[in-house]
Amino acid sequence: MVTTLSLHPDRLFPTDETERTIARRLFSHVEDLPIVSPHGHTDPAWFSQNDAFSDPASLLIAPDHYLFRMLYSQGVPLEALGVPARDGTPVETDPRKIWRTFAEHYYLFRGAPARMWMDWVLAAVFDVTEQLNADSADRIFERISACLCEDAFRPRALFDRFNIELLATTEGPLDELEHHKAIRESGWQGRVITAYRPDPVIDPDFEGFAENIARLGEITGEDTQSWLGYLAAHRKRRAFFKSMGATSTDHGHPTARTENLSQAEASALYKKVLGGDVEADDAERFRAHMLTEMARMSLDDGLVMQIHPGSFRNHSAALYARFGRDKGADIPMRTDYVHALKPLLDEVGCEPDFTLILFTLDETAYSRELAPLAGVYPALRLGPPWWFHDSPEGMRRFREQAMETAGFYNTVGFNDDTRAFLSIPARHDVARRMDCVCLSRLVADHRLPEDEAAEIAVDLAYNLAKKAYKL
Amino acid sequence: MVTTLSLHPDRLFPTDETERTIARRLFSHVEDLPIVSPHGHTDPAWFSQNDAFSDPASLLIAPDHYLFRMLYSQGVPLEALGVPARDGTPVETDPRKIWRTFAEHYYLFRGAPARMWMDWVLAAVFDVTEQLNADSADRIFERISACLCEDAFRPRALFDRFNIELLATTEGPLDELEHHKAIRESGWQGRVITAYRPDPVIDPDFEGFAENIARLGEITGEDTQSWLGYLAAHRKRRAFFKSMGATSTDHGHPTARTENLSQAEASALYKKVLGGDVEADDAERFRAHMLTEMARMSLDDGLVMQIHPGSFRNHSAALYARFGRDKGADIPMRTDYVHALKPLLDEVGCEPDFTLILFTLDETAYSRELAPLAGVYPALRLGPPWWFHDSPEGMRRFREQAMETAGFYNTVGFNDDTRAFLSIPARHDVARRMDCVCLSRLVADHRLPEDEAAEIAVDLAYNLAKKAYKL
Amino acid sequence: MVTTLSLHPDRLFPTDETERTIARRLFSHVEDLPIVSPHGHTDPAWFSQNDAFSDPASLLIAPDHYLFRMLYSQGVPLEALGVPARDGTPVETDPRKIWRTFAEHYYLFRGAPARMWMDWVLAAVFDVTEQLNADSADRIFERISACLCEDAFRPRALFDRFNIELLATTEGPLDELEHHKAIRESGWQGRVITAYRPDPVIDPDFEGFAENIARLGEITGEDTQSWLGYLAAHRKRRAFFKSMGATSTDHGHPTARTENLSQAEASALYKKVLGGDVEADDAERFRAHMLTEMARMSLDDGLVMQIHPGSFRNHSAALYARFGRDKGADIPMRTDYVHALKPLLDEVGCEPDFTLILFTLDETAYSRELAPLAGVYPALRLGPPWWFHDSPEGMRRFREQAMETAGFYNTVGFNDDTRAFLSIPARHDVARRMDCVCLSRLVADHRLPEDEAAEIAVDLAYNLAKKAYKL
Incomplete structure (x- = not known):
């Protein structure tokens, strides 16, 4: 049976005529806005080589x-x-x-x-x-x-056709960003920037951690066997990434734990994890402390910080053995933010010049922890629904559970967070539609005048991402 | 005041005319399908004696x-x-x-x-x-x-009137299944099967555990004082239950914890729990390991495995003292699946020929743990909303939170799970209606063509239960 | 731009015409009912001085x-x-x-x-x-x-204009309730009562705990350095508060933990916390035990007990240092009730003459713990959505998640819980509207006849609060 495929112009909109009409009007303000994609995982080689x-x-x-x-x-x-x-x-x-x-x-x-x-x-x-x-x-x-x-x-043609104003990729500190350089030198006008993802040199459990640290030393000319040299190396790489357009860092730790150790403790712990002679909690403590160090550096260099905690990576031993990382067997875990973030927040949470964007795979944190935290700390913003929750119902839950305590303006617009380049416009389309659905209900039940809703729709689709990520 | 009781044909359907019309059409495909009830607690004596x-x-x-x-x-x-x-x-x-x-x-x-x-x-x-x-x-x-x-x-007449194609009851390993035998020999055509629920001989905290184990030995002729004899006894009883129609086992442990101990460790632990000289965690470890043993046996004999964790049984000491078990004082607890199931999943989770159906009383697990797990492991399926969540709003939350990550086809249709025989059709009716409500929204907002929704409605009401439970 | 501000008569009501019409009819039964405010934090001086x-x-x-x-x-x-x-x-x-x-x-x-x-x-x-x-x-x-x-x-004129039938404030045991006395003696007819909030003399972590205990001794003439004297002092203050109109006590502990220690243990623990030489868990154990003592006293004197657990107070060290308590930096935490409440419930949970009203900041507890507990224990009732969840979407989630297991009659109507006197009618208005929205859906999808819904609406807006709080 041949069945027709077509994209209905009202897809995802409310069935109710009054709400649908409002949603359509709101969507008309955002449908054709350029795409700002401040966090994702496309391959920069596509745009440098344009094969x-x-x-x-x-x-x-x-x-x-x-x-x-x-x-x-x-x-x-x-x-x-x-x-x-x-x-x-x-x-x-x-x-x-x-x-x-x-x-x-x-x-x-x-x-x-x-x-x-x-x-x-x-x-x-x-x-x-x-x-x-x-x-x-x-x-x-x-x-x-x-x-x-x-x-x-080809990649560049699609980039232009998709009306992408900016696309961020994600690279590790050991990456020389050759493709980003090539893009800049190519004369092509597409704006593709990088983001600093230092997990390979921050997470002692990362494959090849010690080698990565050594390589970081070679690249930067710093003595990464010493704590101070290690920090200096980070600063250099952050500066280099910034020079290649980066406006943000990203951290994919298992938990949201932070620590604020004394420099003496941190230095001793660094030695320990470098030596590989670690106790159960050492790797976690080191990652935790490094989030606070990264936050301090952000306060200096202005890079916006993102944390993406709560994934149990490579849950299936069999799948991992045969196919390796990122094969769909990462499973969300319960995630605490209230206690975990306190050390970092006590250090830099009240700084309005620092921005920390929080993501979660544990939706129970929206109304209980994340919205209350973002609704008071000047440094905090909430990232959009992530991964398994980047979906119509996931977006609905996010807005319903975060909006009343954090408002709209402690959120940062949409991230597509994808490797699947061709799906980027589809994902932004879903996000824009679902935001209009949420707003149409607030207008229809008289919680919000429609002119304000229209302003919010544009902010959510475009302005907030630019502001939060300093684009 | 005499007030009229009537069952509205549109009960539970959306108020919106468009969605209601779709829901009605979808429901017309499933309303009269036979009832498949693969998990429940009716008394087989009703059907053998027909009093x-x-x-x-x-x-x-x-x-x-x-x-x-x-x-x-x-x-x-x-x-x-x-x-x-x-x-x-x-x-x-x-x-x-x-x-x-x-x-x-x-x-x-x-x-x-x-x-x-x-x-x-x-x-x-x-x-x-x-x-x-x-x-x-x-x-x-x-x-x-x-x-x-x-x-x-009378029971059989109602069974027929209710259009029940199959009804599963639940019995312990010490049960001789006399009523099931009598039903088979009676010439009545109603299909009533059993399910293997070994908690009384697996849970060291179960009343009379040691006596149960001894009795298991007598029934099977195996030396249940030895670990190997104990396993062999299980295999025999499973085979016997299977011969009486069973296609599944069921496990009501307090948590979802599994372990995969070496046979030497398991044997030693079995001795310990049999002896009654147990430390705090021993009973839990034994239950945990036995889930993995049951899973291995399922891989051999094809019985589908179900786990129903997360209930704090007999929460009220006073009620329990006076009235005993199952008096409404069982209270759900927070339940972890991600860490708890890993040992079992590492052993058999990637086997497409093994089926493990997961239930929960902790709805926060739907989107965070259960859907992501069932959405990757070939062995896993999600059971329907259970107990307190077997309700219109409970079903709505289940679909909204599980559907986007696990889809519809990693779920297994409806279980009524009830002792209340007369309510069985009412419970299936609610489930079928709520599935049509869910689907009608997906059709109305253009996420799904109506012909596909109709196919799903039939699958959820009938086909998936038969397939998942091998009926 | 001047934009008009107006309160739409259908605000918060469903967009769907059928549901909206039902909601309007239900609301007409409750819109003008007097306000009963059994829990809040207004300043009694406003009403005694009427400045x-x-x-x-x-x-x-x-x-x-x-x-x-x-x-x-x-x-x-x-x-x-x-x-x-x-x-x-x-x-x-x-x-x-x-x-x-x-x-x-x-x-x-x-x-x-x-x-x-x-x-x-x-x-x-x-x-x-x-x-x-x-x-x-x-x-x-x-x-x-x-x-x-x-x-x-002025305060009294607004009180009358707001049609407040009763307003409860909250005071500590050391308060002499001068303003409440003055109100009673003033001849003004407004009913303003107090509630007993003993945290300053129960929580060893409270600022000035030892001094508070000493002062409690002076006020009551009891030897509060001894365990029995301390209990007697509580009894006296409760009686005094009761004489000033109090019908309830309130407890704002970090967790819902309860203990039921022997009197010897309790006495020894009291000595320890008074001495200030405490181990990590002592303060928490003492608070936990005191909930059970308070419950016993409630069984004697009839005061209704409320617990408001789950807030991490003063999360931001910097904000607390500069501005002190109650500055918006209290953050909800995950809260367990199932294990935490068991000691108290085993002691008094089955007493129908005792009432314990449970609040939460952790919405995951609604369907998993609170509704199942309140749906079986005679002593338990559920308080309305609290603090961050006192909102339209918070109320919607509460009803959807608690109603099916606890029903409407194990809930206690609305609390405004506010310091913001002028907003009291607005908060009750939102609650009444959202209850009518919930009920209108149950009527529209034929789960409830409209005459029953109207009765429930009045119960939720007025009768249940009076009954639960014995007003």
């Missing part, structure tokens, strides 16, 4: 853990989806076969945001007009493949 | 802790409701008086699902046409009493 | 941490808002300047309940007809200032 994407499967499926985790959960081996195994297990290499397997299981995404994003990519980017399923798989594969041969589907 | 139920109070009130806990919370003594006391306290025995007390307090259930279920039983089973209250109590008592004398109201 | 309020800023802004915390979170120094510093830092004293600063930042409250309350105060109390912003700030300041000079805006 054509190779095929539908390796572009759309293999890198997207939102997609392959769902198929895996229903018994499809990752090998069948072309996810590279690091233990030598052979995996499917025929993109057409991978695409077919995906299409046959596309019904699994009913009700999931990945379905909305993919439908948008198919319809809006590739002009596909039928639903993806086993029957249509080959035709749609051909269509996308044909498109990918055209210049209009 | 008439004795009276309205002992049929509808005394066994239903949803009902008497609410009256008790407002100061009505359990004695007045005919709940048998184990300490010799005299309790009310006149069913008419008990019924009157219940009727006088029926207003307490406003807004509670028990009101919907009871109204359905009154209206749909007994053709009662007035609201239950102090004034109508006697008339309704007469009406029900008269019905119960008729053959059409 | 005119001095100016808009010191009346509406300086005492209201809901307001100044939001401005502070966006970089406005508390000094600029006239919040008195205890370290000698000079603060703004010109009420007009403070009012302007507030008005310039009033947009921060979009979507927050404080905006609804303030708009109500401006429109309904002071007949202001334009939105508050930088442009209108001075005109509105003039308007309010002019009103405050009139007798009709």
Whole structure:
């Protein structure tokens, strides 16, 4: 059966006529605003080299853990989806076969945001007009493949077509940012900036930590075997990243714990974690203290700080052994912010010139901890719903639970946070729509005049991200 | 005042005309589907003996802790409701008086699902046409009493009238399943199967644990004083239960903790808990390890595994002393799944041939832990909202919080999980309606084409339960 | 731009015409009912002295941490808002300047309940007809200032105009209740009662605990250095408070922990905490045990008991150092009730003549712990959504998560819990509206007949508070 694929102009809007009409009007103010993407994980090489994407499967499926985790959960081996195994297990290499397997299981995404994003990519980017399923798989594969041969589907062309005003990528301190340099020197006008993600040299549990520290020393010319040299090396890399456009740092620790140790304690602890002779809590304490050090440096150099805690990485030992990191087996954990952040907040939380953006995978923190914290500390702002919660219902819960205590102006607009370049406009579209849905209800039940709601809609879609991330 | 009781055909449906119309259409696909009840607690003796139920109070009130806990919370003594006391306290025995007390307090259930279920039983089973209250109590008592004398109201007749395709009960390993045998030999076509619930011989804190283990040895002819004999005894009883129709096991541990001990450790621990000379954590560790053993056996014999953790049983010492277990004083607790399940999942979580169905009383786990886990592990599925959350709002929250990450196809349809036989159709009716309500919104805001929603509605009402429980 | 301020008669009501019509009808039954305010923090001196309020800023802004915390979170120094510093830092004293600063930042409250309350105060109390912003700030300041000079805006006149039937304040055991005496002797008919809040003499971490205990001895003539004398002193003060109208006690401990120590243990612990030579857990254990003692006394003297746990007080060290307590930097924490309350509940939880009203700042407890507990223990009732959750969305979540398990009749109506006297009617108005919204949905989807919903609406707005608090 051929079933039509089309993007309804009222998608996600309320069914009620009064609310829908308001939502439409609000959306008309934001629909065509440029995309500001201050946090994400696209590959800068795409924009420096501007090569054509190779095929539908390796572009759309293999890198997207939102997609392959769902198929895996229903018994499809990752090998069948072309996810590279690091233990030598052979995996499917025929993109057409991978695409077919995906299409046959596309019904699994009913009700999931990945379905909305993919439908948008198919319809809006590739002009596909039928639903993806086993029957249509080959035709749609051909269509996308044909498109990918055209210049209009190269990275820079899509960047421009997507009306992206700014796109931030994320790199580690050991990265020389060659692609960012190349982009700047290329004469292309697209604004692609980096962000400083120092986990590989801050987290003692990170693979190759000691080597990373040594390499950091080589790159910076600092003695990273000493605590002061280590801090100086961070400062140098932050300055270098800033010179390449970075306006933010990002920290993906398991928890939100912070510490504010004395310099003597910190120095001793650094020696210990470097030596590798650590006790149970040492790595966690070191990460915790380093958040406070990073906050202090932010107060100096102005980089906005982001923390993304609460993920139990690589939960499945078997998946990790065969396929490595970032294969969809990261699971959220309960996360405390109230006690965890206190040491850092006592140090810099009342500084209006410092900004710390908080993310969570534990939605119970919205109304209980995050909104009350952001609603009083000048340094704190709330990031948008993250990862599993970057979804229509996740956004609804975020606004309903954070808005009344933190307001709209302690939030920072939307992050797409994605590796899936083609889905960026779809994700911003969902966020803008859901914000208009939230606002339309406040207008309809007379909590907010519509002129104020329209102003908020624009702030949420555009201004707040620029302000919070200093863009 | 006589007020009319009637079951509105649009009950629970959205008020909005567009959404209601969609919900009605979706519901028309599922309204008359047979009931598949893969998990519950009805008494198999009802169906083997097919005796008439004795009276309205002992049929509808005394066994239903949803009902008497609410009256008790407002100061009505359990004695007045005919709940048998184990300490010799005299309790009310006149069913008419008990019924009157219940009727006088029926207003307490406003807004509670028990009101919907009871109204359905009154209206749909007994053709009662007035609201239950102090004034109508006697008339309704007469009406029900008269019905119960008729053959059409005996258990098997109701089973058939309710269009039940399959009903699972729950029995312990020491049960000889006489009633299940009798049902099979009776020539009656109703399909009533058992499920293996080994808590009495797995939980060292269970009343009479040591005696239970001894009895298990007698029944199976295995030396249950040895670890290997104990495991062998389980295997035999599972095989026996399977021969009596069982397709699943069920485990009601206080927490979701699992362990994967070495056989030497497990054997030593078993000796310790058998001896009764246990330290604080031993019972919990033993239960935890036994979940992994049960999972391994499931991989062998194909029984689907269910875990129902997170209840603080018998919270009130006073109630327990006087009335014993299952008297409405079990209270949910915060429950961790991410760390707790890892040992078991590392052992069998990636096996697509093994199925572990997870339940929770801690709704915060839906979006944070359960949906992310079920959305990646091939072995995991999510059970429906359970116990206190088996309710319209509970179902709404479950779908809204689990759907976007786990989809619909990592869930298993509905369980009524009830002792209250007459309420089974009412509970499935609520579940089917609420699923149609959820789907109608996805259709109305253009997240899902209606033909796909109709397919999902049928899957949720019927197909998924049969598939997940291998029925 | 001058924008009109008006209070829409349908504010907060559903957009859907059917539901809105029902909500309006339900609201018509409760809109004009007198206000019963059984828990709050207004100053009894207002009503004993009946002095005119001095100016808009010191009346509406300086005492209201809901307001100044939001401005502070966006970089406005508390000094600029006239919040008195205890370290000698000079603060703004010109009420007009403070009012302007507030008005310039009033947009921060979009979507927050404080905006609804303030708009109500401006429109309904002071007949202001334009939105508050930088442009209108001075005109509105003039308007309010002019009103405050009139007798009709003195405390007693407003009390009568607000149709307050009863207002409870909160005082510590060392308070001589002079203002309450003066009110009684004044001949004014307004009913203002006190409530017994013994934290200063129960919490060993309270500032000046030892001095407070000594003073308690002087006041009561009991030897408060001994355990028995200390208990006797409590009994005397409770009796005195009761004679001044008190019907309740209130307890603001960090957690909900209770203990039921032997008298020997309790006596020894009391000595220890009095001596100040305490170990980590001693203060917490003492508070915990004292809840059980207070519960026992309540069983004797009939005072209703309230617990308000779960706030991390004075989270910001810097704010506390400069400005002291209650400056908006109290942050909710995760709170356990299931284990914490068991010792107390085992002692008195099954007594129908004892009432313990539970509040929470941790919304995850509603469906998991609080509703299941209140739905079985005769002594327990649920307080309304508290503090950060005293908001339209907070109320919606409370009803949706508690109603199905605890029903409506294990809740106690609304508390405004406020220092902001002028906002009391606005807060009750929001609560009554949101209850009607909740009920209108139950009627519209046929879960509840409208006549029953109307009865519930009146119970929630008026009867339940009087009954629960024995007013």
